[in-house]
Amino acid sequence: MKWSKLFLLAGLILFLISGQIWAQKGVLTVTETNSQLAFPVVDAGKAASIYIDGKDAEVVAIAAEAFKGDIHLLTGLSPEVLKNSPSLSTYPIIIGTLGQSAYIDQLAKTGKINESVLRGKWETFCISVIENPFKGVKKALVIAGSDRRGTAFGIFELSRNFGVSPLCWWADVKPARKKNLYVQAAQSLVQSPSVRYRGIFINDEDWGIQPWAARMMDTDVKDIGPKTYTKIFELLLRLKANYIWPGMHPSTKAFYHYANNPVMADKYAIVLGSSHCEPMLRNNVFEWAENFEHEYGKKPGEWRYDLNKNEIEKYWTDRVVQAKNYESVYTVGMRGIHDGSMPGPKDKNEKVKLLGEVIADQRTILSKNITQPVNSIPQIFCPYKEVLSLYQAGLKLPDDVTIVWADDNHGYIRQLSDPEEQKRPGGSGVYYHISYWGAPQDYLWLSSISPSLISYELTKAYQYKANRLWVINVGDIKPAEMETQFAMDLAWDIDQWKPEKAWQYAESWAAETFGTEFAKPIANIKAVYYRLGHEAKPEHMGSVSFTSEQAEERLAAYAKIYAEARALNDKIPARLKDAYFELILYPVQGAMLMNQKILYAQKSLALAANGDQAALDYAQKAKAAFEEIQLITKKYNEEIAGGKWNGMMSWKPRDLAVFKMPKVAESVAPVGTTKATVETENKTIIRASQYLEKSAPKGLTLQSIKGLGMGGDGISCYPFTSKPVADNALQNAAYAVYQVDFKTIGQHQVTVKCLPTQGVNKDVKVRYAISVNNDQPQIVNISPASENNIWKQNVLQGYATGLTRYEITKTGKSTVKIYLLDPGLVINQLEIK
Incomplete structure (x- = not known):
């Protein structure tokens, strides 16, 4: 009783001083040093046992097992995960969802946790250390969620605070070993998300994640299947994300084609959606254009709603029936079979009228097959590309449908809600690209959109009430890991990385990923990398012109950050060498080599035209850069992490001209050794x-x-x-x-x-x-x-x-x-x- 009173007094003092007990922005203190008020997660060679309720959601057990694995990664010890244990240890870790866990409900009933911070909330969690929570229990570390995802997010937030990166598997970020692990008492952490649905779109997967998955993961179906998605879903939970648009290119069969895909999504509590051109969770590229005859025993009619309404309606209805027991967000509207405009009348007004009819009929399908009011079934409408012009031409959209505004595919949002649209109960969201295939040029190889730009555009969107759903086109996930993590961190807490602070994210992320010793040098490298990439992405070097002075500045800047990155590589601990190559060295070196290949080739031609023998040296430098790109990509696929990523990285997505060897000087005109012309501008x-x-x-x-x-x-x-x-x-x-x-x-x-x-x-x-x-x-x-x-x-x-x-x-x-x-x-x- 005496210690309990002291604990309560200490907690009250901390609350009065810092306002952090039960605060929305609390602080969690993790140490390797024991103290009287600390909870021993791992102490003196023993790990605290983990207790969950067997009736809680499957994702809670999945996350608890992952948490067990994280503690093993950190300490070499594996705690027990116990379900429905009649008795608790002296120092238990208790995990559960309010209303789904007897442990959590009892703690709420006795006032040991403040259920008001959880009751009725969306994806909220509370992490706290509680003295004497039950008879015979001295102290408990409690992770409580308002719902199943809230609990899972709380678990992975604690892992992240322990030092386990969300990218631990996806980028081989192995944490430093710790002998002991404690959570400081009297500081409860309570968090909930800024954006309701937050997730990723796996897209343009033909040269990365699909061939990798076929070769290394789902080898039985040779495709992106349940084994791959299991890893993707865990990544999303670690990023505190909840939503996915699955891969949908012709190289990939439909998500629902593999029966275990939606089952695994439900187990991991991931909300399923489909892209802007895939209405009603249907993948038209595969399910209409390729597999329709196998599913229905006949060839499909024309993909035109005005001419083939009945068949298209049945096709949509069948998916709704199949998906109705899973948590989903339905895309409404209609586009071409793939990423093209909706077939139909040529007259724009008639097309607008037809699109309105499509949406009305889709909502009828939903209301007939899902036992809840249609205005409570999550639905989105994405005015992407030409669909924006149809919306602007007067499309009447039901007020409960969420408008998901799109960027221009290059990171600049095309439109946001005006004051009247902001009043709509369906609200709005954003579809945003950090990877893209299309006009005027792709950028599928390296990821180079900066946190500052992402924050500027998405914070702007948030201020215009686009807080219902954010989906980020991340291509193959790799090599956009850092940018994806940033976007999800921002979606979780919109105030943490405001545009004026976003430049500091690279240092914060590097400290978390590689350690504080390397944070500033990595941040400095990334700052220059992002600046150069903004002025011309590596994939756009064939389409942007530079003066000789600008070209030299780019080459020197890339050479400098590559030298810094390479020198830093010598100091990086062995456990992080693979992660460092994937996250820092490969993109920096690849971008440098692409610039060298193109700019040296251009210089060789300019020098040759002036009869300068140095032209041949620069031609050789360009060729060497071209060959080096292939060598480092081969290393990424075949050597890094023991060949784990074999097939993930292509040095020439879509085999575009920019990836090929450009023309270089093969000889020098015999007109002396005059200097190459250098453009100068007096400005x-x-x-x-x-x-x-x-x-x-x-x-x-x-x-x-x-x-x-x-x-x-x-x-x-x-x-x-x-x-x-x-x-x-x-x-x-x-x-x-x-x-x-x-x-x-x-x-x-x-x-x-x-x-x-x-x-x-x-x-x-x-x-x-x-x-x-x-x-x-x-x-x-x-x-x-x-x-x-x-x-x-x-x-x-x-x-x-x-x-x-x-x-x-x-x-x-x-x-x-x-x-x-x-x-x-x-x-x-x-x-x-």
Whole structure:
């Protein structure tokens, strides 16, 4: 009793001091040192036993077994996992779901845990150390969930705090061994998610996860099957994610084709969905175009709802009947069999009318086959590509359907909910790419979209109430592990990695993944990697032009971070060598080699044209880079982690021209040894964050954001929900002032380079106003009217351009003043010429 009172007093004092007991943002302290108030998870060669209720959800037992494995990874000891034990040990770990676990319900009944933080909540968990929870029990470590996923997330959150990375299996991140393991008492951690459904889309899997799964995982079906998905589902739980769009390319059979796939999803409590072009959980590429005759005994009719309604309705109904007992989110609407526009009338108004009929009929199917009101069945509508124009043309969408806004496939969201749409009970979400196959160029090989850009766009979306569902196109998962983890961390806690803080994620992640000793060096490497990738992704090097000076800067920057990464590799512990190669060394070296291959080839041709013998040296360097890409990819597949990832990494997805060996100088014209032409431009470059002064009206903030856009930073106006400033009301706008030293009088031009964002909704542009020496400001809109050639160039080069001209009448110091007029505008750089 005495210790219990002391414990309660200590807890009360901590609550009054820090507000962390039962707080939404509590702190969990894990140590290797024992103390009077600590719970011994592993102590003196013994691991605490784990207790669960056998009637709890299957995912709780699955997560508990994984937790047992994590403790073994950390300490070499394996705790017992006991179900429905009539008695508890002196120091038990108790895991369970409120309303599903007798242990948790009893603790709630006696007031040992505060059930109000869990009751009726979505995916919420509480981790606490409790003194004398039951008779004969001195102290218990309790993980309680509001529902089955909340409990699982609590388990894996504790694992993560112990030092087990969510990427422990997927990137071979082996934790450091610990002799003892304690959780500090009197600090309860309570968490719940910012975004309701959070998950990934496995896509464009033909050159990575599908051949790997066929070769290394589901060898019986030679496809992405239950064994592969089991590993994917565990990854999602470790990332505190709950949702998936399964792989659906022609290389992959439908998710439902393998009976155990949905069964395993349910066991792992993962919510099933389907992509923007797969209505009603059907995979049309396989199930309509290829397997229909096998399923129905006849060939399918035309994929046109206006001509073949009955057959298509039955096809959808059969899947709903099959899926009704699983937790799912149904995609409504209709597109082509694969990723194309919906077949039907040529007239847009008639097509809009037909799409409305499709959605109404799909909802009738749901209401007839699922025993709950149709407005409570989770449904999404994704206005992707041409579907956005149909929605904008007047499609009447039921209010309870969630609108999942899409980006432009290159990381810039096309549209978000306006004030009226924000009132819809179905709310909205985001479909976002960090991997892509399509125009103007793919980026399927390496992952190079920065946390700063991901945070900027998704935080903006969240402020426009897009908090119902986020799905991230992650391609093959590898090598986008860090970016995927960041997106899921952000979806769980929207405030943890705001755009102005997101540049710090690489250091935090590296500390968690590789240890604090390596965190800053890895973060510095990643910062340069992301900057260079923003200005031209490795896969886009064949489509972006650089001056000789810019090319040299890129080559030098890549060489520097590769040298740093290689030097760091010598210091990385042996247990993390494979992880380091997968997560850091391969992408850095691969990006460097791609730049060397293309830029050295270009230089060889330029030098050869001037008769310079050095052309042949550069030609050889380009060829060596080309061969090295293949060698390091072979190492990834065949050597790393003992060949575990054989088939996962391709150095030439879709065999595109950019991956091939470019033309190089084979000989030198006999015209002497003149130097190669070097382009020079007499211009002054000013980074947008290097302003002389700034100002913002009340309620607005002019924010510098590191790691965002070309040059490595940008400025933007907060909040994202601020109203556009009228052209004739610039006094209401935030602005920045820059100082420029004009060397000559006459005409000069000012180029403003901005992040190629798009207007937050159909009524908003992306404008700035600019004046020189306080002359009449000029208004510039940098967002293209549609996905035209300007847009294509913008997303490849990583910036949109505004251009204004001025007649300068005196030399010397002048001022340039830029007003930010629309939310979502990011200014990166000024170039004065």
